Amino acid sequence: MRRFEGDDWDLVVDSNRRKLEDAFSRETAAALGVSPSQVVLLDCRVGSLLMVFKVLGCAMSDAEITERTETHPYDEVYALYRPRLRSFEGVDAAVPRGFRADADEVWTRSRVEFEGEDWDYVLAMREADLLRAFSNATAEAFGVDGDHVRDVSARYVTGNLHFDFELRRPAALTEADVNARLKECAYAAVWALYEPRPLEEEKKAVTTHELGFEGEDWDYVLERRRAEVKDVLAVETARALGLEREDVLEVEVDAVPRSLIAFVTVRHPSLLSDRQVEETLARCEYKSLWALYEARPLESSVLMRRFEGDDWDLVVDSNRRKLEDAFSRETAAALGVSPSQVVLLDCRVGSLLMVFKVLGCAMSDAEITERTEAHPYDEVYALYRPRLRSFEGVDAAVPRGFRADADEVWTRSRVEFEGEDWDYVLAMREADLLRAFSNATAEAFGVDGDHVRDVSARYVTGNLHFDFELRRPAALTEADVNARLKECAYAAVWALYEPRPLEEEKKAVTTHELGFEGEDWDYVLERRRAEVKDVLAVETARALGLEREDVLEVEVDAVPRSLMAFVTVRHPSLLSDRQVEETLARCEYKSLWALYEARPLESSVLMRRFEGDDWDLVVDSNRRKLEDAFSRETAAALGVSPSQVVLLDCRVGSLLMVFKVLGCAMSDAEITERTETHPYDEVYALYRPRLRSFEGVDAAVPRGFRADADEVWTRSRVEFEGEDWDYVLAMREADLLRAFSNATAEAFGVDGDHVRDVSARYVTGNLHFDFELRRPAALTEADVNARLKECAYAAVWALYEPRPLEEEKKAVTTHELGFEGEDWDYVLERRRAEVKDVLAVETARALGLEREDVLEVEVDAVPRSLIAFVTVRHPSLLSDRQVEETLARCEYKSLWALYEARPLESSVLMRRFEGDDWDLVVDSNRRKLEDAFSRETAAALGVSPSQVVLLDCRVGSLLMVFKVLGCAMSDAEITERTEAHPYDEVYALYRPRLRSFEGVDAAVPRGFRADADEVWTRSRVEFEGEDWDYVLAMREADLLRAFSNATAEAFGVDGDHVRDVSARYVTGNLHFDFELRRPAALTEADVNARLKECAYAAVWALYEPRPLEEEKKAVTTHELGLRARTGTTCWSGGARR
Known part of the structure; x- marks a missing residue:
């Protein structure tokens, strides 16, 4: 701040504010040797003139800037000053406001209120006129000059306009007399300015706009955090357009390949055109939205491993836990991973089929399958015990994968049994059902039991479905099989059917104890108890396959080094306590652990007292120097940095400095001892006592010394x-x-x-x-x-x-709070809701109110600070000043606990490696490729390989997508270094395919043509048919193979001339996208013509309608777009190519 003395700066501010601000910026820049654009003017307050400002990009300390601006003459600023013309009898010049011109006059603070719903509109339009009219009318009411009314301010509060001001009045005139005279004053000039807001002022337009955000994994983000994505988009769109959150009426989001598409519907002033809205949104960086983005974790597809044998149902029924543990251990051993990375999804019997996924493994699905098929699984087979059977004339079972008779084939079939209670029977007697069905089916066809295999049963909406495979004579058609199945009575199966007992829906309510180790759970509960309880409830419900509402109660408590939780759940009574506890013991509670954080190292709130009566003079005139001196000396006393000393308050009488120390290992007692013994010479050097004149006393004596030894x-x-x-x-x-x-x-x-x-x-x-x-x-x-x-x-x-009885009357007031910190914008991006909630809770606590009495909290990050506006409902007897003083004393500890510095990291960067065949390396050696890239990138940048975070690995040519953590280089410098680095380790892994072309000796990277007369072309072929989605789901590999072969045949080329073939179903059509290497002389029109002539008989041979009994579903995706002009699209966060 820089103060300019003078009573009449308000005249300059009213008439010449722009010139005043420009003059101040120019002169401040000249004083500091910077550009005027680096001087940011934050406020301009009058009484005397107080200019509030910041300086950007200046290496000087605050103290040095203050010193230079205080000594600068500011001739341009003072040249604008014009005092009012006053006529005072016997007075030669204006007297500074802090002194009374007449010993019989005193200054009084007063308020006058004017009722009217539209004063806010008038105040916004004509504030200067209102202040001038009010000041003149008040002075006239008391028969004094205009300078007897000072510090006039106006604000609108819920249907009223409040004027606060100071009046210089005769000492003989009491406050009651002043109030009476104010009530009698008509204030006609003020009321003459009142006018209702125009009816058209509220006119709004509602428009919808498309936004796009590139990213491979937005579909994964939406699966997990769709609601957050929509809310953040709404908040950031509103902020970008200067609207309220409620003005964003609707947000629709969808993930398309490699992008997120959003449609935001906003209500905005009709004067704002669509083009202006779109340009504003295009400039918005949407930082909070990008903070939600995360790459999809590495995991395999759903895989299966089959174990031959008829009697695995015995093992599953009696020893399922041992079986699952043995499978996980052996699969992990086969793949070289941890057993916890093997996720078992299902365990089906007939022969035994284990359905699983592998997490965090760099191998391809094919390589995992190859390794698990080759692994012996001795532990699993050790659990197998076959039934004892007696077959006349049969020496040994024949493995199912081979036909005992060349005239027999395997057929997959289904039989359905109608009945509302089959789900109950299946849950109670699954093994008996499978056995009865297998025996009855074998008997119906007159074959042995081993001719029926892979029998599974599932309940689907009032029906029990048996799926199975049957070895039948080749001469027996599928129609014959279906006819015989319909004739079979399946008496043994129906004999097992029984309606569920009336009490089957009975539920049990049980309570279970959970424990989570951790030093700082008490700290987590102080800050996020409600979140901890909610996450525990959600994850417990998910683990048990229940609804969230079935977790009736969650109690949490922090004991030394642990969190103890008691969850009360309502579950089917058939599920025993032991089963519930074993299920919960296997649950990882990842979302709960995501809330855990260590307690930051900080002292308690400490104080240091400095004796002396007149510290208020120092605080008023030199507070910044005082605080800086205290921070430096306290840091010197403790051996820490001054930035670790956080000054919370500065109170006068004697001087009391209230502070905390961050990141210091000393105890509070040791800190207090050191600061008490430290001399604080810099602080005392600022002390200047008042000059006093007392009879017999020559000078003021600091309070710490006695004037009289007695x-x-x-x-x-x-x-x-x-x-x-x-x-x-x-x-x-x-x-x-x-x-x-x-x-x-x-x-x-x-x-x-x-x-x-x-x-x-x-x-x-x-x-x-x-x-x-x-x-x-x-x-x-x-x-x-x-x-x-x-x-x-x-x-x-x-x-x-x-x-008085009417004491319960409440007032609603809004107050501004400020918290210094470089990275509040980063904190708000990640934890805005928490910040607002903590502000509300701590404000309520400080004022002795309920949480509900904090009606609204608005927060915004400005450069180097957090600004908050809290609207509170409090007893009307509590003045604005008392509320503000109380909030100024509040330490807001929980809010500061949320503060964290922005981590140093690069943007998302890419490095391309040319070559056609990197997919071979990615499939067979991905882990080595990623490690090599990380090591070489680290070597190029001079950082650790652990600081290189690989986000994606895309093939065509090879594109490595990565970030670098904790590196001070700019994105441009990182890109320059990585582009120049040779990456020998990475290229050493590259192995091109061996190709045989007439006249071509070796494979050539894709960016070059192996034959100057051949080029690659991207094409599409479509096949119409409502049931292609069903065929694609059942026989995708066969479809791709048939299409590739037929296309190669149509052009008379080898199969490797057709590559990158993919198939997808789009609304009644099957689309094949592919690349074709064709002679350069063959135009795209020729290619399209030949594709149309191709019959694709092998593809059409695979087409079949879905079975009638399948519950037909439709899945459709629809894109809605609003384009402002042809050929352009608005992408948020900058241009996308």
């Missing part, structure tokens, strides 16, 4: 009982302090200056006065206490009055 200072307290002292304290605090001080001095027969540092506070039915008394050394503390008890304090009791 007198000492004593700290004491006096209490007054009464339920309504809080009301009296709120209404008449100054009178109470004055009455108490005078009565105490009178009780001891001393002057008023022998009683100092008097403070009053209300504590549960009592009013406490704390104060210091200078007493004769011969007078003991017991004597002091005795005399205080004898004192009647009549003047204090005279002020006591019960609160």
Whole structure:
């Protein structure tokens, strides 16, 4: 800040504000040797003129900037100043406001209110006119000059316009007289400015706009965090357009290949055109949205491993846990991973089929399958025990994969049984059902039981489905099989059917204890108890396959080094306590662990006192220097950086510095001891006592020294009982302090200056006065206490009055809070909701209100600070000033606990490696490729390989997508270094395919043509048919093979001339996309013509309608787009290519 003395700067601000701001910026820049654009003017306040500003990109300290601006003459600024013309009899010049021109006049603070719903509109349009009219009318009402009315401010509060101001009045005129005269004043000039807002002012337009964000894994993000994505898009769109969150009416999001598409519908002023909205959104970086983006974790597809044998159902029924554990261990051993990375999805019997996934493994699905097929699985087979059977004339079972008779074939079939309660029967007697069905089917065809295999049963909407394979004579057609199955009575199966008992829906409610180790769970619960409980409920429900509502209660408590949780769940009574506990023991509770964080190392709130009566002069004139000096000296005393000393408050009487120390391993006691013994020479060097003139006293004496060796200072307290002292304290605090001080001095027969540092506070039915008394050394503390008890304090009791019955009246006020910090914008991107909630909770606690009394919290990050506006409902007896002083004393510890510095990381970068056949390397050696890339990138940048985070690995030519953490280089410098680096290790892994072409010796990277007469072309062929989706799901590999072969045949080329073939179903059509290597002389039109002529008989031979009994579903995707002009699309966050 820079202050310019003078009473009449308001005239300059009203008439010439732009010139004033430009002059100040130019002169400040000249004083500091920077550009005027680096001087950011934040506010311009009048009384005397106070310019509030920041300087960007300047290496000077705040103290040095302040020193230079204070000594700079600012001739341009002062040249704009024009004082009012005043006529005072016998007065030659204006007198500074802090002094009274007449000893019989005093300054009084007052308020006048004007009722009207549209004062906010008038205030916004004509604030200067309102202030001028009010000041003139007030001065006229009291018959004084205009300079007797000062510091006039106006603000709109819920249907009223409030004017606050100071009036210089004769001392003989009481406050009651002032208020009476203000009520009589008509304020006609003020009311003449009042006008209702125009009806057309509220006119709004509603428009929809398309946004696009590139990224491979937006579909994965939407699966997990769709609601957050939509909410963040709404908030950031509103902020970018300067609207409220409620003005974003709708957000629709969808993931298309490699992108997120969003449609936002906004309500905005009709003067804002569509083009302006789109340009504004195109400039918006959507940082909070990008903070939600994350790459899909590495995992395999769903894989299967089959174990031959008829009697695995016995093992599954009696030893399922051992079977699953053995399979996980052996699969992990086969793949070289941890058993926890093997996720078992299903365990089906007939022969045994284990369905599983592998997490965090770089092998391809083919390589995993190859390794698991080759692995012996001795532990699994050791659990197998076949039934004892007696077959006449049969020596041994024949493996199912081979036909005993060349005239027999395997057929896959299904049989369905109707019945509402088959789900109950299946749950209770699955093994009996499978056995009865297998035997009945074998009997119906007159074959042995081993001719029926892979029998599985599942319940689908009122029907029990048996799927199985049957070895039948080749001469027996599928129609014959189906006919025989329909004739079979399946009496043994129906004999097992029974309706569910009436009590089957019975549920059990049980409570289970969970434990999570961790030093700092108590800290986590202090900050996020509600989130912890909610996450525990959601993850417990998911683990048990229940709804969230079935977790009836969650209780959590932090014990030393652990979190203990008790979850009460409602579950089917068939599920035993042991099964529930085993299931919960296997649950990883990943979302819960994501909430865990270590307690930051920081001291408690500490204080250091500096004796002296006149520190208020230093605080008023040199607060910044005082705070800087205290921080530097405290840091020197403790051996830490000044930035680790956080100054929370600075209180005067004697000077009391309230502070914390961050990142210091000392105890609070040790910090206090060191700061108490430190001399603080820099702090004391700023102290300047007032000059006083007392009879017999030559100069003021600092409070820490006694003026008389026979007198000492004593700290004491006096209490007054009464339920309504809080009301009296709120209404008449100054009178109470004055009455108490005078009565105490009178009780001891001393002057008023022998009683100092008097403070009053209300504590549960009592009013406490704390104060210091200078007493004769011969007078003991017991004597002091005795005399205080004898004192009647009549003047204090005279002020006591019960609160009026209407005391419950509430006021709603808004207050601004500021918190310094470089990275609040980063904190808000990640935890805006938490910040707002914590601000609300701590504000309520500081003011002694309920959480619901904090009606609204708005937060925004400005350069190097967090600005918050809190709207609170509080007793109307509590003034704005009292609320603001209370909030200024609040430390907001929980809010600061959310603060964290932005991690240093690069943007998403890419490095391309040319070559056609990198897919071979990725499939067979991905882990080595990624490690080699990380090591070489780290070597190129001079960082650790662990700082290189690989996000994606895409083939065609090879494209490595990565970030670098903790590296001070710019993105451009990282890109330059990685582009110049040879990457020998990476290229050493490259092995091109061996190709045989007439006249061609070796494979050539894709960017070059192996034959100057051949080129690659991307094409598409479509096949119409409603059931291609069913065929694609059942026989994708066969379709791709048939299409590739037919295409190669149509062009008379080898199969490797057709590559990158993919198939997808789109609304009644099957689309094949592929690349074809064709002679350069063959045009694209020729290619398309030949594709149309091709019959693709092998593809059409695979087409079949879906079975009638299949529940037909439709899955459709629809894109909606709004284009402003042909050929352009608006992408958020900058141009995309």
